[in-house]
Amino acid sequence: MTFPATQTAGSDAHGPAETASSQSPGDDLIELLFFAYRDFVGDPDRILAQYGFGRAHHRVLHFVDRYPGLTIAELLDILRITKQSLNRVLKDLIEQDYIVQKTGTSDRRQRLLFCTDRGTALAGDLIRVQTHRVTRALAEPAPGAGEGGALSAQNFLLAMIEPEERAAVRRLMARRARSAA
Amino acid sequence: MTFPATQTAGSDAHGPAETASSQSPGDDLIELLFFAYRDFVGDPDRILAQYGFGRAHHRVLHFVDRYPGLTIAELLDILRITKQSLNRVLKDLIEQDYIVQKTGTSDRRQRLLFCTDRGTALAGDLIRVQTHRVTRALAEPAPGAGEGGALSAQNFLLAMIEPEERAAVRRLMARRARSAA
DNA sequence: ATTTTATGTCAGTGTTATTGACATATTTCA
DNA sequence: TGAAATATGTCAATAACACTGACATAAAAT
Numbered sequence: 001m002t003f004p005a006t007q008t009a010g011s012d013a014h015g016p017a018e019t020a021s022s023q024s025p026g027d028d029l030i031e032l033l034f035f036a037y038r039d040f041v042g043d044p045d046r047i048l049a050q051y052g053f054g055r056a057h058h059r060v061l062h063f064v065d066r067y068p069g070l071t072i073a074e075l076l077d078i079l080r081i082t083k084q085s086l087n088r089v090l091k092d093l094i095e096q097d098y099i100v101q102k103t104g105t106s107d108r109r110q111r112l113l114f115c116t117d118r119g120t121a122l123a124g125d126l127i128r129v130q131t132h133r134v135t136r137a138l139a140e141p142a143p144g145a146g147e148g149g150a151l152s153a154q155n156f157l158l159a160m161i162e163p164e165e166r167a168a169v170r171r172l173m174a175r176r177a178r179s180a181a
Numbered sequence: 182m183t184f185p186a187t188q189t190a191g192s193d194a195h196g197p198a199e200t201a202s203s204q205s206p207g208d209d210l211i212e213l214l215f216f217a218y219r220d221f222v223g224d225p226d227r228i229l230a231q232y233g234f235g236r237a238h239h240r241v242l243h244f245v246d247r248y249p250g251l252t253i254a255e256l257l258d259i260l261r262i263t264k265q266s267l268n269r270v271l272k273d274l275i276e277q278d279y280i281v282q283k284t285g286t287s288d289r290r291q292r293l294l295f296c297t298d299r300g301t302a303l304a305g306d307l308i309r310v311q312t313h314r315v316t317r318a319l320a321e322p323a324p325g326a327g328e329g330g331a332l333s334a335q336n337f338l339l340a341m342i343e344p345e346e347r348a349a350v351r352r353l354m355a356r357r358a359r360s361a362a
Numbered sequence: 363a364t365t366t367t368a369t370g371t372c373a374g375t376g377t378t379a380t381t382g383a384c385a386t387a388t389t390t391c392a
Numbered sequence: 393t394g395a396a397a398t399a400t401g402t403c404a405a406t407a408a409c410a411c412t413g414a415c416a417t418a419a420a421a422t
Contacts, residue, residue, distance in 0.1 A: 026315030027308065028354060029335055031247070033315075034240070035350050036341035037218050038261060054377055059215070066212070072400060080219060085379055087401070109388045109399045127208065134207030134214075137340035154210055156334035159318035160217035169216050173209060235408055253369060266410055268370070290368045290419045366421070372414080380407070389398070 043129040051122070056081075056089040058126060064099055064113045065123035067175055071110045078172070098122060224310040232303070237262075237270040239307060242296070245280055246304035248356055250293045252285070259353070279303060 044058050051057075063078055064070055076086055090113075093099040098119035104110030115123060138153070161169055225239050232238075244259055245251055257267055271294075274280040279300035285291030296304060319334070342350055 024308075024312045024316065026312040026319065027247075029315045029319075029338065030308065030311050031354065032335060032338035032342075032350075033218065033221060035346075036338045037214065039343050039346070040214060040341060056378060066208075073398090081378085082380065083400075084381090084402080088378080104399095107389070107399080111400070127205075127211065130211050131205045131207040133341060134210045135205065137337055138207065138210075140336065140340035152333045153337035154213060155321065156318055156337075157210065157213035157217045159321035160221060160314060161213075162220045162223075165216070165220065169213075173212065237409060254367090262409085263411065264369075265371080265412090269409080285368095288368080288420070292369070364422080367419080369417085369419105371416080374412090376409100376411070378407100378409085381405085383403080385402080386400085387398100388400100389396100391396075392394090 040130065040133065043133060044126045047125055047129065053092070054089075056085070057093060060086065060089055060093060061098060061115070061119060061123050062126065065115045065120055065127075067172065068114050069112045071104070071112060073110075075113065077168075093119070221311065221314065224314060225307045228303075228306055228310065234273070235270075237266070238274060241267070241270055241274060242279060242300060242304050243307065245294045246296045246301055246308075248353065249295050252291045252293060254291075256294065258349075274300070 041055060045055065048054060048058055059079055060075065063075060067074075072083075072086070072090075076083060079086065090099065094101065097116055100114050100116055101111040102114060104112050158166060158169070222236060226236065229235060229239055234242075240260055241256065244256060248255075253264075253267070257264060260267065271280065275282065278297055281295050281297055282292040283295060285293050339347060339350070
């Protein structure tokens, strides 16, 4: 301990306050999530840069590709951004023929979003590099964990999501399961 | 699972495949990682907003808190941002007395970074809400996975990191293990 | 003594996000 | 039918966070 022993002395009033924050089993996972996400978005970033797109474009393209017929409102709820932020990137993608809008049939106020062939191709390129990383991660020998690595990682990540939101996420992802059938 | 099990193990390059991207077992994890990270950063964001800080400030504060004596160069390598980007947020944190710089003893060119009590307290508040979410996630009943959930999630996330980078990440995190002893 | 390293700083720019206000078309409801 | 709610589009202004390239200083290494 070559460091000045700075007492926590924060708003918490628990006993043995340690130096650099309090130790908890989840602390390592927090950092790993940072590192994992950092590299996870790095792969597609390199591809997107060649098209003059950014992460925002990627997110829109990804969800429209995987959930064809998504409405603007649904997309806003997924991405948790404002209409204006979405509109900017969506306009780019539409103008450059990666996504098309179609007026809803039952509700003609809605704009249903679909990928063009061009859009599907780019989305495919992007998901490929990410799938590659995830697949590799799942295939890694987990020293200590048995074979349920994939499932427990999936469960872990799902459990990371706001409990009130999980049903919505499950519902969304169930749409794919149905449309793939 | 209702997904077509296209076990794409390895770096195979299939044809551009189906309409809405190609189905792969990792695809769900990709989306879950997006949702998980979205909510994961949402917690601290709310606290930071009260201080007029953003995510960039959080990242700096977090790593300085957990690895006291970090140099600028080390921090730049961790965060993968430019000197200028770091300097802006670091200046804020120093001016407002959350972080202090000390000239290195062995190498007086270096500026070793430390949290003040104020900084440690805020870092503690921030890590608390994230630890809470992670701890809760680890405690969730994993339907299908046994007890090795925590370990396999940790392994999964570590495996998500660039292989060439993993040693550096492990080395970094080992610093904590040592200083906590 | 020269070079390299660690850091700081300037000027300019770009992406992604925000808020608030307002407009239009369509659906729903009283 | 008329009023209200909904889905979307758009304007203007702003902020957070990142980038590049250039240049400066101090200290260490050769």
